[in-house]
Amino acid sequence: MHDARRNICFNLGRVMRRVQDYYRQRLAPYGLTPAQFFVFNALWMEDGINFTELADRVSLDNSTLTGIIDRMETSGFVERRQDPENRRSVRVFLAPRARQVGPGILKLADELDVILRRPFSRLQMENFENVLRELADIREQQGVGNAGKSPGNSD
Numbered sequence: 077m078h079d080a081r082r083n084i085c086f087n088l089g090r091v092m093r094r095v096q097d098y099y100r101q102r103l104a105p106y107g108l109t110p111a112q113f114f115v116f117n118a119l120w121m122e123d124g125i126n127f128t129e130l131a132d133r134v135s136l137d138n139s140t141l142t143g144i145i146d147r148m149e150t151s152g153f154v155e156r157r158q159d160p161e162n163r164r165s166v167r168v169f170l171a172p173r174a175r176q177v178g179p180g181i182l183k184l185a186d187e188l189d190v191i192l193r194r195p196f197s198r199l200q201m202e203n204f205e206n207v208l209r210e211l212a213d214i215r216e217q218q219g220v221g222n223a224g225k226s227p228g229n230s231d
Contacts, residue, residue, distance in 0.1 A: 098188055099113055099184070099188075102184045103181070106177055107151050107153075108148075108151075111136075112144055112148050112153070113181065114134045115134055115141070115144055115145070115168075116153065116174060116181065117185065118133045119168060119174075120170065120182065123169050123170050124157075124167045124168070124169045125167065125168065126159055126168075127141070127145075127156075127168060128165075151173075152174075153170065153171055154168055154169065154170060155169045155170075157169060
């Protein structure tokens with residue numbers, strides 16, 4: 077009999093659903109979704125990057141990211157600006173509202189990270205993080221389609 081619990085993807089999916097639930101509950105008061113949080117976090121690390129680079133960093137296709145950015149712009153979290161070096165390109169910046177609530181939002185990620193790391197040794201976490209990076213590299217090398225790219229399933 078087939079036991080899905082033995083499959084890597086099943087277990088990764090199960091963990092990610094719990095992570096998504098954690099973020100969904102805690103981000104709701106800020107008016108952000110988990111998918112928007114991934115975009116927020118990428119911009120917090122490097123504000124003003126061009127749209128294509130942002131899509132790559134959050135592993136989203138352009139059409140999905142466009143919808144997320146549209147909603148974040150409407151909510152006052154981001155601004156789109158013409159790239160002064162390339163008129164056909166757009167850069168995405170955090171808006172003042174995002175800068176104001178940013179530390180509280182980022183604290184949520186730090187708190188979850190502490191919770192997830194607590195039961196494991198440093199060596200176990202290093203090994204786990206290496207495996208996650210290898211899995212991401214395999215996905216990229218194999219050209220897995222956009223169906224697996226989204227860090228969140230709602231925006």
